[in-house]
Amino acid sequence: MTQTLPEELRQLLLQIDDAERRAEAIVAGMSDESVNAKPASDTGWSVAQCLHHLAVINEFYVRGCLAVVQAAAHAGRRFDGLRPTLFGRRFVQSMEPPVRTRIKARAVTQPAPTMPRDQLVPLFKASHDGYRQLVTASATTDVNRVIVRNPFFRIIRMRMATILLIIPAHDRRHLWQAENVKRALTGS
Numbered sequence: 001m002t003q004t005l006p007e008e009l010r011q012l013l014l015q016i017d018d019a020e021r022r023a024e025a026i027v028a029g030m031s032d033e034s035v036n037a038k039p040a041s042d043t044g045w046s047v048a049q050c051l052h053h054l055a056v057i058n059e060f061y062v063r064g065c066l067a068v069v070q071a072a073a074h075a076g077r078r079f080d081g082l083r084p085t086l087f088g089r090r091f092v093q094s095m096e097p098p099v100r101t102r103i104k105a106r107a108v109t110q111p112a113p114t115m116p117r118d119q120l121v122p123l124f125k126a127s128h129d130g131y132r133q134l135v136t137a138s139a140t141t142d143v144n145r146v147i148v149r150n151p152f153f154r155i156i157r158m159r160m161a162t163i164l165l166i167i168p169a170h171d172r173r174h175l176w177q178a179e180n181v182k183r184a185l186t187g188s
Contacts, residue, residue, distance in 0.1 A: 006079050009135050015168035016128050022175045023051055023124050026182055027117055036114040039184035045111060050178035051120045052111035054171055058127035060109055060151055062134050065163060068148055069137045072160075077142035081161075084144075088162035095169035097176035106152050131167050138164060 005013070026047060027035055035048040045053065084092060094101065105111075115123075138160065146160035 005136065005139050006081075008082050009079065009139055009164075012135050012164060012168060013132060016131065016171070019168065019171040019175060020121070020125050020128065022179075023121050026175065026178050027051070027120055030117060030182065032117045034185060035117045035120065037185055039181060044177065044181070046114075047178045047181050048115040048117070048120055049111035049113075050174040050181065051124050052115050053105060053109060054174050055123040055127040056111065057105075057109040057170065058131060058167055061163060061167060062130040063151070065148060065160065066130065066134050066137055069134060069141055069143065069146060069160060072142075072146045073137070073140040075141065075145075077145060079139050080142045080144060082143065082165060084159055084162040084165060088159055088165075092162060092165045092169050095166060095173050097173050099173060099177065128167075135164060 030047065036046050038044065038046045143160040143164060147157050148160060148163065150156040150158055
């Protein structure tokens with residue numbers, strides 16, 4: 001059965017496609033050494049660390065979500081837009097660039113100190129496979145009624161709509177960071 005995705009979900013997939021193009025553009029022309037370099041004046045991550053962090057956290061965030069959405073689809077409620085709670089909206093907004101507040105990454109999502117350049121984009125793209133499945137499956141349920149626990153703070157419960165919005169926003173945050181690192185290293 002072929003199904004047309006609601007526009008809001010289609011837009012999420014387009015945002016992921018854009019994130020992947022940006023990642024390709026960032027590493028284009030960079031060497032293993034340059035993707036792993038940090039600007040002298042910055043204590044932040046290298047380009048490689050930004051992309052590796054995204055690959056790790058994307059998979060971490062969506063783990064188990066697909067099964068929850070598929071189970072909720074049997075309740076018979078169809079997709080009814082993306083409406084996170086006030087807290088959820090603020091959380092998603094906090095992920096958007098430009099970064100105003102730095103948040104230390106949890107140990108399970110810390111990037112490797114170095115990564116080979118040729119593995120970065122394929123790993124980043126692969127981290128979106130589960131997300132794409134989740135977005136597609138979300139067309140068959142009301143993701144505003146599906147509640148999951150935050151993977152980092154288990155006491156916090158979130159709407160699946162929030163999870164769907166977090167991934168592209170978080171991608172933009174660290175791609176923006178990687179672009180700034182590359183610009184600082186190359187002067188362009």
